[in-house]
Every structure is written in structure tokens, then in C-alpha cells.
Amino acid sequence: MRKQLKAAIGSCGFECQGEFDARVLTVLPEVRAMCAEDRCHEYNKNWSCPPACGTLEQFAELFTHYSCGIAFQTVAQLEDSFDIETMFEAKKLHETRFYDLVRKTGALNADLLLLSAGSCKLCKVCGFPDEACSFPELMRPSMESTGILVNDVCAAASVPYNHGADTISYTSCVLFNEEEPAWDKVVQVCAQ
């Protein structure tokens, strides 16, 4: 699974990726509190965001089902720190790549949890709260909305959160379980 995921991430064009131990993930109420401050104007306005996306307790329980993770990033060079146009383009590019990866990994038929960077933008206007989500098979919550700190995940994955002056980076991740090699399972059965 690890090899297939790394290849799929590379094929989507992400500039940077790094593996981490998903068992280190910690759900922090402070991160959810930052969502509630609504600086991104998406809190309580999108199915992929809090509170609709689920409780911290639900995510904490969900994370216990995964042992491995890969963080991956879109990294762009800015002309200067006011280069809003490139920042916007990089964000759009990251979203396009992310949903490309969601589609590709869907074909792997594996138990994966993909977490996006920011709220879902698949629809021009999110149907929340009056209409059901239009693409539940593609929509994924952001890393922040689950209560994990992106900085912490980058550190665990040994990828820079910040790639230096006049750069912008967007980070997402995928959680999975490495399947035991078939021979190991046979050995375990023989040992019983």
C-alpha cells in the first residue's frame, strides 16, 4: 500500500511528500477552536467543516484505526510576499491535485483516510445546510477540522511546513495501514 500511495501522490504532481507514524496524531481542541474563530469564513457553512464534519471525539476514534501516514504538499515560488495571484493559483492547483488523488486512490479499494487542506470547494456554493452533499464520495475534511495541527504532521513527516522566504505551501495527508505480507500471515497461523 505504501508504494502504491507514494506512486499515486507523485503522479498527481505534488512537489513534496513524507511518511509519518499515524499513531502520533493528537486531536487538539485548540485547533478546532481556531476553526470556530471563522477566519476562513467557512465555519458552519460547509459539509466538510466543523461542526458538520464530525466531533473531535469521532476523529480521535477514527485515527486509532490507522498506523501509517503520508503528508504531501504543493509548493510554489512567489515573486514576493505580496504575490497573491500565485498563492491563489497554488491553492487551486493543490485542490485539483488532491481530488485527482482521491479518485486515483479510490481505485485501490483500500481503507484510506485522506484529509484536505481547507474546506471542500467541489461545488461553487456548498449545499450546507439545506441540501445534502453533492459529492460525498469525494468530499474530505481538512486536516485542521479534525483537530490535528498541520505543523505537527509536517514535523513528524520530516517535510518543511514552510519552504522558505517567498514560497507558499499547502499540505494534505493520507492515513492507511500497511498490509502484512502474505508470508507473515502464514507464519503467524503456523505459530498458533
Ligand code: SF4
Ligand atoms: S461536495 Fe459540494 S456540497 Fe459537498 S461539501 Fe463539497 S462543496 Fe459542499
